[in-house]
Amino acid sequence: MIDKLNKFELEKEWRSSLQKFTDKDLLEVFPEAKKVIPSKIKEWELIKNRLGKKIGDSLSSIYLLEANDFSEWFGEEVIRQYYFPELEESEKNMTRLKRLEIMISSKNKYVNNFQEKLERARNYPIKDIAQQKLDLRPSGSNFVALCPFHNEKTPSFYLYANSDSFHCFGCQEHGDVIKLTMQLHGVCFSDAIKLLN
Numbered sequence: 001m002i003d004k005l006n007k008f009e010l011e012k013e014w015r016s017s018l019q020k021f022t023d024k025d026l027l028e029v030f031p032e033a034k035k036v037i038p039s040k041i042k043e044w045e046l047i048k049n050r051l052g053k054k055i056g057d058s059l060s061s062i063y064l065l066e067a068n069d070f071s072e073w074f075g076e077e078v079i080r081q082y083y084f085p086e087l088e089e090s091e092k093n094m095t096r097l098k099r100l101e102i103m104i105s106s107k108n109k110y111v112n113n114f115q116e117k118l119e120r121a122r123n124y125p126i127k128d129i130a131q132q133k134l135d136l137r138p139s140g141s142n143f144v145a146l147c148p149f150h151n152e153k154t155p156s157f158y159l160y161a162n163s164d165s166f167h168c169f170g171c172q173e174h175g176d177v178i179k180l181t182m183q184l185h186g187v188c189f190s191d192a193i194k195l196l197n
Contacts, residue, residue, distance in 0.1 A: 023096070023099070023100055023103065024103070027100065027103075027104065033100075034104050037097050037100055037101050037104070038101065040093075040097055041094055041097045041098060041101065044090045044093050044094040044097065045094060047086070047090045048087065048090040048091060048094065051083055051086055051087045051090065052087070054083060055079055055083050055087070058075075058079050058083075059075075059076070059079060062075035062076065062079075117193050117194075117197050118193060120196065120197050121177070121178055121181075121192070121193045121196035121197060122164065122176060122177065122178065123164070124164070124177050124196040125161065125164065125177075126159055126160075126161060126164040126165065126166065126176070126177040126180060127143060127159060127161050129177055129180055129181050129184065129196070130143070130145070130159050130166070130180060130184070132184070133148065133184045133185075134146070134148060134157070134184075136159065137155070139158070141161065141162065142158055142159060142160050142161065143158070143159040143161065144156075144157065144158055144159070145157045145159065147168040147170055147171060147173070148183065148184060149168060149171050149173045149183065150168070150170060150171040150173075152170050156168055156169040156170035156171075157169075157170070164176060164177045165177075166180055177196065178192050178193065178196065179192075181195055181196055
């Protein structure tokens with residue numbers, strides 16, 4: 001008996017140590033599931049509709065018998081015990097799959113929307129951002145200014161308007177319009193994207 005208890009406790013401990021996967025984790029591990037979810041929802045809807053029809057037909061049969069109250073109650077209980085577990089399972093699975101479907105579509109919308117905002121931010125003219133805080137002077141097709149990242153007396157900060165990038169030959173700081181916005185305005189990446197949009 002003690003050996004069985006130890007096995008039970010060990011199994012319980014083992015099960016509690018297993019990694020728990022969220023729906024999001026499972027979708028990342030099995031991306032193929034995204035294509036299957038709509039057809040599975042339809043399958044579970046068919047099962048639910050079939051069960052609903054069977055329950056309705058069975059209840060109609062019971063009520064048509066004009067049996068006493070006990071017989072009606074007993075018939076309803078038999079139907080409840082026989083059909084309802086499968087009906088509840090189909091509803092539970094449909095709800096979970098619909099939640100996954102919504103999660104996938106909203107994630108895709110968010111990703112697409114973010115990608116659009118990121119692209120717009122990257123295409124924002126770097127000169128327009130820089131001239132808000134720096135005294136820019138033309139230098140050929142580029143611009144030069146005192147570097148905002150270190151103290152200097154002669155300009156070594158170059159702005160390349162064609163590529164929307166910058167480089168400081170004094171401190172070696174360089175980057176794109178997003179990085180410059182972050183540095184000049186003291187904001188994080190996402191706030192810089194919002195500013196540039």
